[in-house]
Amino acid sequence: MLKLFNTLTRKKEIFKPIKKNEVKMYSCGLTVYNYGHIGNYRAFVASDILKRYLEYLNFKVKKIVNITDVDDKTIKGSIGEKKSLNDFTEKYTEAFLADEKMLNIEKSFKYPKATEHIDEMVKLIEGLLKKGFAYKTEDGIYFDIKKFKSYGKLSGVKLENLKKNVRVNNDEYDKENAQDFALWKFYDKDDGDVFWDVKIGKGRPGWHIECSAMSSKYLGKHFDIHTGGIDLVFPHHENEIAQSEAGNNEKFVNYWVHNEWMMVEGKKMSKSLGNYYTVRDIIEKGFSPLALRYFYLTGHYRSQVNFTLDNLKNAENSLDRLKRIISSLSEDNKDSKNAENSKNANKSYLKEFEKTMDDDLNTPEALQVLWKLVRDTKAKGKLKTIKEMDKIFGLDLLKKEKVDVSAEVKELINEREKARKEKDWGKADKLRDKIKDLGFQLDDTSDGVKVSKL
Numbered sequence: 001m002l003k004l005f006n007t008l009t010r011k012k013e014i015f016k017p018i019k020k021n022e023v024k025m026y027s028c029g030l031t032v033y034n035y036g037h038i039g040n041y042r043a044f045v046a047s048d049i050l051k052r053y054l055e056y057l058n059f060k061v062k063k064i065v066n067i068t069d070v071d072d073k074t075i076k077g078s079i080g081e082k083k084s085l086n087d088f089t090e091k092y093t094e095a096f097l098a099d100e101k102m103l104n105i106e107k108s109f110k111y112p113k114a115t116e117h118i119d120e121m122v123k124l125i126e127g128l129l130k131k132g133f134a135y136k137t138e139d140g141i142y143f144d145i146k147k148f149k150s151y152g153k154l155s156g157v158k159l160e161n162l163k164k165n166v167r168v169n170n171d172e173y174d175k176e177n178a179q180d181f182a183l184w185k186f187y188d189k190d191d192g193d194v195f196w197d198v199k200i201g202k203g204r205p206g207w208h209i210e211c212s213a214m215s216s217k218y219l220g221k222h223f224d225i226h227t228g229g230i231d232l233v234f235p236h237h238e239n240e241i242a243q244s245e246a247g248n249n250e251k252f253v254n255y256w257v258h259n260e261w262m263m264v265e266g267k268k269m270s271k272s273l274g275n276y277y278t279v280r281d282i283i284e285k286g287f288s289p290l291a292l293r294y295f296y297l298t299g300h301y302r303s304q305v306n307f308t309l310d311n312l313k314n315a316e317n318s319l320d321r322l323k324r325i326i327s328s329l330s331e332d333n334k335d336s337k338n339a340e341n342s343k344n345a346n347k348s349y350l351k352e353f354e355k356t357m358d359d360d361l362n363t364p365e366a367l368q369v370l371w372k373l374v375r376d377t378k379a380k381g382k383l384k385t386i387k388e389m390d391k392i393f394g395l396d397l398l399k400k401e402k403v404d405v406s407a408e409v410k411e412l413i414n415e416r417e418k419a420r421k422e423k424d425w426g427k428a429d430k431l432r433d434k435i436k437d438l439g440f441q442l443d444d445t446s447d448g449v450k451v452s453k454l
């Protein structure tokens with residue numbers, strides 16, 4: 001049985017969905033004013049692992065990931081580049097989806113954009129005004145957190161610290177203090193041409209309201225799982241709960257799943273420290289995106305990890321080694337001298353694997369089980385078992401690398417094949433060495449010659 005650590009109750013709980021066999025989950029996506037950094041994608045890979053494991057357990061999963069395409073940063077960025085908000089955010093939205101794909105993050109059911117759900121937000125705000133949870137001021141409509149009795153239940157933030165009559169209008173929040181927050185910001189000339197002229201006043205939404213409005217639209221007012229980075233617990237998720245539960249009169253989310261911080265070179269990642277990397281920066285440095293995915297999996301999602309380029313290099317080496325061992329397994333099968341190509345997966349290894357994943361998605365231990373399996377010379381059904389595990393790891397462990405070879409190398413391979421047919425082993429060996437010098441290794445298998453890059 002799957003156990004998840006629930007931030008709301010601060011303990012590991014057995015996961016039970018609201019509706020049998022179905023899971024509805026929401027993950028806070030990217031604010032599309034820039035390319036996502038490696039800290040963002042740690043959260044996205046963590047929620048992908050959760051989704052994949054739920055599917056492995058035969059749940060039907062509906063996952064929603066939002067796109068924050070209107071807030072202080074996106075508006076500032078678009079004005080800076082003299083572009084429309086939409087043109088500005090479109091580029092980063094596309095990049096986000098492309099980066100997800102490179103990291104083998106499975107596609108979500110939908111990626112709703114904030115700007116396309118203004119009506120839903122307005123409706124929710126109207127309801128909050130009507131019920132007395134919200135009030136109007138000169139510059140916007142605010143949520144009155146004193147009115148929501150259980151404010152602070154997720155993050156533990158204390159209302160005693162509440163400063164009198166202090167409201168927060170921008171998205172940069174004082175993390176120490178609970179404050180009334182903006183649901184709707186009335187138009188200000190700094191917003192350029194970004195506004196919606198609606199019943200509650202000309203303006204634009206606050207950051208938090210979009211997730212409340214879009215999650216209930218696609219998943220219902222009460223759903224199973226909400227994920228995000230630990231930095232979102234307060235104020236973002238605390239505020240989502242307040243808006244949703246005050247507006248809908250029902251419990252919002254059953255399980256809150258948060259991943260820990262990722263440090264980079266021992267420090268919090270920041271542009272000014274020079275330790276800030278986007279996924280694209282990592283690829284430009286010559287790493288494969290799946291090496292980054294492997295790196296994420298080597299740390300439990302709820303523990304702080306320290307990213308360094310050396311650690312990433314180690315992760316890449318491990319993944320390469322793993323893939324090399326696995327590809328040699330498939331060759332052995334052809335001779336069926338080992339029982340690796342057994343029809344069934346290895347039950348005892350799968351059980352061990354599931355035990356680690358059931359325990360709050362312990363991917364580092366799950367990887368250990370995989371390593372133990374590939375090194376076990378007596379285990380049966382290895383390939384089938386690896387295939388099952390890779391449904392969650394998403395590391396393309398069984399994918400054959402396509403090797404691009406030049407016309408010259410192709411010619412040499414053909415020549416060598418001819419020599420082999422003529423049983424001219426001396427010539428064949430010489431040609432193999434020549435090909436090796438050009439950077440390719442040849443392995444003769446029952447399926448023909450296999451070429452791999454050295």
Ligand SMILES: [Zn+2]
Binds near residue numbers: 027
């Ligand atoms: Zn959110």
